[in-house]
């Protein structure tokens with residue numbers, strides 16, 4: 001394809017909605033060369049394709065590629081954690097395809113102890129066809145004996161923390177930290193205390209930054225959130241039990257929030273899968289309501305909200321999970337522009353990735369949809385075509 005012109009009814013450029021089409025979006029040799037509104041004097045060039053809605057390729061900020069979130073058999077999931085490496089690689093390759101099929105062209109893996117994420121990153125760099133870009137942390141870090149064995153290696157004292165972070169930084173694109181444990185849904189509170197105290201967390205952030213790495217922390221509950229904001233973690237993942245004072249600090253410091261509604265929502269919607277009783281379902285409901293309330297407040301306060309689904313977690317399939325996440329943000333009260341920015345321009349800006357905004361001069365990294373999400377958010381599931389540079393992928 002030398003030149004291709006998309007005749008778009010409307011488009012989202014990464015920040016703003018352009019609703020008054022038609023627009024001619026001209027792509028020459030893989031680069032967006034011209035965007036014009038209305039019936040231009042210049043006739044469309046090259047191959048002309050009607051495109052109901054155009055937006056940048058999406059980013060998934062939090063998933064575990066080596067895990068199959070659609071597998072609901074808990075015994076099978078447990079056995080899988082000691083499966084042969086080849087089997088895990090196969091699952092990872094399938095996860096990548098599922099992401100791409102949902103319009104995701106940039107993925108940040110959130111950690112795996114086997115390093116399948118790093119191996120997939122190498123494979124992708126040697127692939128010729130259209131693919132998603134992958135940021136991989138390799139292994140995450142945790143405290144010895146604490147939560148996260150399937151994704152993180154153990155550290156003990158300050159010396160071991162420093163040594164581990166420096167070693168991981170040699171191959172990691174970002175540093176993933178397990179700052180807290182997980183939620184006890186029967187009690188509606190966190191399991192165990194924080195994994196790293198304030199001075200340890202500051203040390204982790206300092207060393208990661210020395211190596212040019214951003215930090216993202218698995219963190220929920222007041223104690224952990226307080227440490228995360230005080231230590232200057234770059235992105236808070238999950239962030240359940242949020243409050244207004246933490247939100248204000250995040251806005252102040254420009255700390256991102258990846259809320260990952262999906263895994264908790266699944267347990268609320270399908271309590272029988274986890275054996276939850278009515279009391280636990282009520283706790284899940286309270287936790288989710290608190291989350292909805294604070295996402296909207298954080299977005300209003302200027303906290304960068306970034307879409308990540310925790311796909312690979314129980315009940316969260318790759319690709320589809322991210323679209324669900326956007327639905328949750330919208331339901332929380334975020335505007336559609338902010339919802340779409342959370343999965344396009346915001347993560348790319350925060351991570352220092354090339355812009356995929358729909359504007360002249362940018363390499364094409366875009367999606368054609370059958371309908372506009374501004375008409376119905378479900379249209380986010382109607383991807384017709386992905387264009388990346390000179391390559392196209394049709395559905």
Ligand SMILES: [Zn+2]
Nearest residue numbers: 062064110310
């Ligand atoms: Zn995760």
